Amino acid sequence: MSIEVQSVTKSYETQLALNEISFSASKGEIIGFLGPNGAGKSTMMKIITGFISPTKGTVLVSGINVLKSPEEAKAKIGYLPEQNPLYQEMYVKEYLQFQASIFKVSKETIGTVIETVGLSPEVHKKISQLSKGYQQRVGIAAAIIHNPDVLILDEPTTGLDPNQLVEIRNVIKNLGSEKTVLLSTHIMQEVEAMCNRVILINKGKIVADDSLEGLKNTSPTDSLETIFRNLTSHVGSI
C-alpha cells in the first residue's frame, strides 16, 4: 500500500477536525478527496505529508511511519498545498533547480520533469510572469521532482481557465498511472474527469469511500453533485 491511514483523529484545541479516519490506497489510484468546507480535507492532507501531527492514529506512506521517520517519509511524498507557495522573484528553472538540490536530483531529471508537466515554453520566465495555469505546473513540477510514490494535491485546479483545466487534468492523469494521487476539489466535473475513486468526508468522518462508478451507482438517476449533497447535508456536530 502507498498510503495507509489508521484511525487518525485530530483536535485543534476545542475543534475536532478528524474523527477516527481510516483508509488505504495503492499505486494507480487517483482519489478525489471531497467534502464541504471545514470537513477536514486539508487537515488530513497535512497529516499525511507530515506537516502537522495527528492527535491519535498512524499514517504510513510506502510503509514508512510519517510520525516516526518524517524525513524518510517525505522523500516518498510530493505535496502541492492549496496556496501554491512559489518564490515569485525566481525564474522557473532556477526554482526547480533549487527544489531539486534539496533532494539531490540530477539536472537530467529536472529536464524530464519540465517536459512531463509541459513547462518547456515558459521555463525561462520569472514565476511572477506566469499565468495561474503555468504557476500550477511549476507547483506540480516541484512536487514530483524527487519522483515520489504519493502525490497530495490540495485543490490543484482552482482558478484555472477551461483550457488550463484540461491540460492540468491530463498532467495529473498521466502521473496517476504510476503513482498514488490524493487530490481535493469542489468541482465534480474534475472528479469525473480524473478520479477512479472517491473518498467523501463530512465533519471529520468518512461518509463514502468507493470507486467513482460505485458511488454513481448508489443513486444512478442523480448527478454526482446531488449524491454529494445528500451525503453531506446532515446537520449536527461531530
Ligand code: ADP
Ligand atoms: P477543509 O480543508 O475540508 O475545508 P480543514 O481541514 O481546513 O477543512 O478544517 C477542518 C476543521 O478544523 C474546521 O472546523 C477548521 O475550522 C478547523 N481548523 C483547521 N485548521 C485549524 C487550526 N489551525 N486551528 C484551529 N482550527 C482549525
